[in-house]
Amino acid sequence: MSAASSQSEFAAALLDPAATLPAGVTTMRGSADAARFDVYRNNVMVSLITALEQKFPVSRKLVGDAFFKQMARGFIRQERPRSPLIFQYGDGFPEFIDDLETTRGVPYLGDVARLEVLWMRAYHAADATPLDIAAIAGTDPEILVGSGIVPMPSASLLRSDWPVGSIWAAHQQDPVASVAHSGPETILVLRPQADVRVHIVPPQDGNFAATLFAGKSLGGAAQAASHDASFDFGSALVGLVSLGTVLRLQPISEGDNS
């Protein structure tokens, strides 16, 4: 009469609304009741949807509440959190969005979600003091070009075919501002001091920044950007450093710099 329960069976039934109730679950009436088990199903689903809503507020605004919830449910059925640190959940949501047929009309949605993943990462990243611009001025130019950057723990770069930095910024306002262009953007997300910042990197500096974030030297990064006549090494470097992107410089060996 008294069936043993197992957490495997309970867990499997939680995220599958069609699953039969796990063995051994009952009520004070002596028989199982689906409505009661559904409280747990609902708690799990709603709490994880809420976690995604909090992590992806701009993505949610872009598609509306109902559509966002539908995407979130699909993602949650496919991918459970792997850690009780719930702010880390949803790092795979941008790829999930990219693969959806239903988001083809909003092709930049995945990259907006990527930006929001980087925002959350910057928010919780280790605190550090960025390199002072004076340290650059005091460094021998030859040593400088052979050096790479160690980015701040909070700093990430996102390159998008869409103006997702502008789209994100427009949605920080109420009502939402309009976005004037439709071209690609390189976006820098970081927390130099107290608060997370989102910067759109000047277009001519995009390759430079990306090459540096890929671990190459300043000299190599300058070369990668040199095809653009408006690129200027000094102002690109000063720009990145003064935004607080760089923790420190480090020598790069020749072999790493090809």
Add this chain to the structure above:
Amino acid sequence: MLRPSALPPRAGLGLKPAHYADIIESKPDVGFFEVHAENYMGDGGPPHRYLEAISEHYPISLHGVGLSIGAEGPLDKAHLARLKSLIDRYRPASFSEHLAWSTHDSAFFNDLLPLPYTPQTRDRVVSHVDEVQQFLGQRMLLENPSTYVLFEESTIDEIDFLADVCERTGCGLLLDVNNVMVSSVNHRLDPVAYIDRFPVERVGEIHLAGYDEAVDGAGDRLLIDAHASPVLDDVFSLYDHTLSRCGPVATLIEWDNNVPDFETLFAEARRAEAVMEGHQSGKTLSKFA
């Protein structure tokens, strides 16, 4: 050497990011702040900066929601290490967790799930609580759950289960009065009788919250532990009855969803302290408050 928990016999509030700046600015007269440990397990950033500042002015209660003490599997050592580093950094007056599970096969469900009460599950919970207290070097409080289902294999009453775990591990209890109301209604038990049997001398903290109400498949009342509204009158009166047994005990207002402005939370804390004031003259039974 286990350090005792030391929350003051006052009302406390959950610390919410939306209120960080206001709390630092205005230093409201709140007995303590409680944080969900998992929200402070990032490496740095605003959560730590504000908790650091707020912990200089208020006692802190560290409340875990992800340790999965009731799990069939072993405790997550990495998670224990994260808890230990928070305890070393912030020296909370209390650490508490739930008689529940939330992780299985490395999947985390972000909810407090129920377990059957049997000699086997009790022994497992005892060994998990022992492990937690050993590792953290601190006595913990174990919270009574709100539940929506029962298990056919359960042979031990919930209060006996909790009392056994206390007896064998030396842990204290966190008495969630709203959970008592929710579970008692859901399982047709008498909430006053539950409080009257509860080992109140073990209680180091009380939780109060608002519940939602629904009906189950047979049309029976089904209360849901929602933390999304004010504490209801029946829970306040059960709280009053609880204090008549144990005297004033640190009491948290839990309001975690649809979080209102700080003034509304503060008013809830004042309501709880007004009930506490009615029991000031009473003898305090609790060893742990």
